[in-house]
Amino acid sequence: MPPISLTEPTGRYLSFEEREEIALLRAKQVGVREIGRRIGRDPGTISRELRRNAATRSGKQEYRALVAQWKAQQAAKRPKLAKLATNERLRDYVQERLEGSVTGADGTVVAGPVTTDWKGRNKPHRADRRWARAWSPEQISHRLKVDFPDDGSMRISHEAIYQSLFIQGRGALKRELVTCLRTGRALRQPRARAQNRPQGHVTADVVFSQRPAEAADRAAPGHWEGDLIIGTGRSAIGTIVERSSRSTLLVHLPRLEGYGEIPSVKNGPALGGYGAVAMNEALIGSMTKLPEQLRKTLTWDRGKELSAHAQFALETGTKVFFADPRSPWQRPTNENTNGLLRQYFPKGTDLSRWSAEDLEAVALALNNRPRKSLAWKTPAEVFEEQLHSLQQPGVATTD
Numbered sequence: 001m002p003p004i005s006l007t008e009p010t011g012r013y014l015s016f017e018e019r020e021e022i023a024l025l026r027a028k029q030v031g032v033r034e035i036g037r038r039i040g041r042d043p044g045t046i047s048r049e050l051r052r053n054a055a056t057r058s059g060k061q062e063y064r065a066l067v068a069q070w071k072a073q074q075a076a077k078r079p080k081l082a083k084l085a086t087n088e089r090l091r092d093y094v095q096e097r098l099e100g101s102v103t104g105a106d107g108t109v110v111a112g113p114v115t116t117d118w119k120g121r122n123k124p125h126r127a128d129r130r131w132a133r134a135w136s137p138e139q140i141s142h143r144l145k146v147d148f149p150d151d152g153s154m155r156i157s158h159e160a161i162y163q164s165l166f167i168q169g170r171g172a173l174k175r176e177l178v179t180c181l182r183t184g185r186a187l188r189q190p191r192a193r194a195q196n197r198p199q200g201h202v203t204a205d206v207v208f209s210q211r212p213a214e215a216a217d218r219a220a221p222g223h224w225e226g227d228l229i230i231g232t233g234r235s236a237i238g239t240i241v242e243r244s245s246r247s248t249l250l251v252h253l254p255r256l257e258g259y260g261e262i263p264s265v266k267n268g269p270a271l272g273g274y275g276a277v278a279m280n281e282a283l284i285g286s287m288t289k290l291p292e293q294l295r296k297t298l299t300w301d302r303g304k305e306l307s308a309h310a311q312f313a314l315e316t317g318t319k320v321f322f323a324d325p326r327s328p329w330q331r332p333t334n335e336n337t338n339g340l341l342r343q344y345f346p347k348g349t350d351l352s353r354w355s356a357e358d359l360e361a362v363a364l365a366l367n368n369r370p371r372k373s374l375a376w377k378t379p380a381e382v383f384e385e386q387l388h389s390l391q392q393p394g395v396a397t398t399d
Contacts, residue, residue, distance in 0.1 A: 014041070014049060014072070019065040022049065026063050083156055084164050084172035090144075090154055091172055094161060097140045098173075098180040100133035102344075102365045110361040112344070118176040126348025131362070132180045134343055135369050137161035142376040182343050201307035202322045208299070208330050211321040215297045218244045221386045222296035224318075225334035226283075228253075228274060228305060229341055231351030236274040236305075237359065238283060240298065241337045245382035246374065248337055248366050250359035251282045255352050273352065276308040280315075287316045293390050299323060299331055340366060 014022075018039050025035045032050070036043040052075075053068035054061040084091045101109045112131030135143070137158035148154035164173045165181075178184060204210075215223040226240040238251025253273040270278065283306075287295050295318045300306050302322050309320040323330040344362045345351055367380040374382055 013076075014045070016065065016069050019049070019053075019068045022046065023063050023065040023068075026050070082164055082172045083160060087153060090156060093144070093154070094140055094156070095173060095177070097133055097135040097143075098177050102131045102133065102361050104357065104361045105364060110358060112358075113349075118179060126346060128349055129179055129184065129343060129346060131344055131365075133365055133369070134180045134182065136182065138372060139370045139376070142372065143370040146370070146376055182340055184343070201304065201309070202302060206309065206319075206321050208321055208323050208327070211297060211299065215243070215299070215321075220296075221245065222294045224287075224295070224298045225300075225331040226298055226306075227301045227331065227334050227338060228303060229338050229345055229351070231345065231347075231349050233350055233352065234273075235350050235352035237341075237345060237351050237354070238274070238279065238286075239334060239338055239341060240283075240286065241333045242294070242379075242383065243333050245379050245386060246333060246337070246371055247379040247383040248341075248363050249286050250341075250363045251286050252354075252356040252359050253278065253282055253352075274305045276305060279305040280308045280312050284312060284315045287318055291387070291390055292317060294386065297321060299334075301328075301331065337366070 018041070021039050022035055025038065030038075032046045033043045035041075036046045039046075049068065050061075050063055053071040054063045055067040056062075084094060102112060103109050110131065113128035115128050115130045140161060141156060141158040144154050144156065161173070165175065165178050214220045221242065221244040223243045224240050225243060226238065228236045228238055230236050235255070236253050238253055240249045240251065241247070255273045256270075256278060259273075270276070287298075295316055297319050299321050300309075300323070302325060306312070306320065306322075313319055328335045341362070345354075364380075367383070368378050370376040370378050
């Protein structure tokens with residue numbers, strides 16, 4: 001065996017003397033919490049030490065100070081090869097979830113926009129980005145436990161994936177895969193929030209405070225949040241998200257006939273595609289595809305595109321409520337989803353060029369990403385469970 005160093009480490013790490021004390025107390029059958037109190041360490045530190053550095057040669061775990069010190073030194077050696085560099089199967093899984101193609105429901109690849117070559121810049125700003133499956137590193141890390149429950153080699157932390165992307169010398173993954181992350185950048189930056197102004201179409205009976213208490217409880221399905229994402233040339237895409245399952249529907253809002261040809265008229269029809277009439281028709285078409293029990297309420301921003309909400313409620317049976325001014329946190333699921341969608345539909349691009357089939361493919365990709373809030377299930381899986389529960393005979397539903 002190589003020589004063991006017994007030099008005093010920093011206070012962050014256990015010393016050899018502390019390991020000797022742990023071994024003696026453990027031999028006396030002293031509990032983990034009591035050992036932690038006696039040597040002045042957190043019980044979690046003691047528990048990890050006993051689990052990681054115990055001797056196993058005898059066929060059972062037995063804690064010895066000298067063996068534990070050697071194991072700790074071996075684990076602390078640097079530099080180490082990145083796990084993604086040594087495990088090809090794991091690397092292929094991670095890369096596929098990051099850069100895999102977006103497909104339609106029939107499995108056909110949807111190409112998305114034509115993009116320029118990646119030049120190594122920190123963040124693509126107001127330009128098209130390649131469409132990809134684009135799971136986040138955290139989603140990948142936790143989904144591995146679901147897909148490979150009995151394979152310990154298929155495990156990696158989200159931090160290790162980030163390091164492989166961003167830190168020079170840890171490049172088991174291609175550097176250009178940073179464009180598959182939602183932000184496309186290495187550093188988080190605060191984003192300015194748009195200020196929503198109250199409009200006359202918001203009456204006292206449809207303000208946020210009047211929304212039923214059931215809508216705030218994510219245990220009850222059928223409550224939705226919605227908004228628009230805006231592109232250049234008055235182009236837009238409607239987004240509606242179910243609060244319980246996080247399932248996303250994208251509403252196609254094509255420009256109307258005569259856009260760009262007929263001069264705009266004050267108080268005339270909005271030809272951009274998301275005027276009140278066009279928005280109502282498109283939103284009704286999307287919502288009426290859902291079972292009646294899964295379209296109870298819709299919480300919207302204060303935009304005038306939904307000023308004809310009374311007609312929408314009459315056609316669909318979905319009661320509309322409007323969030324308070326400058327209060328995006330009252331639609332948290334939709335705000336988060338719109339951030340994810342900006343990876344596919346960046347600001348400063350024309351959103352009218354995408355067909356309904358393109359939007360359906362992007363929604364499918366988003367609905368098949370595992371979510372931390374859903375215990376790493378996908379929105380599609382949870383939504384399917386909701387539909388199945390509605391179809392069971394004798395199951396009571398609430399309107």
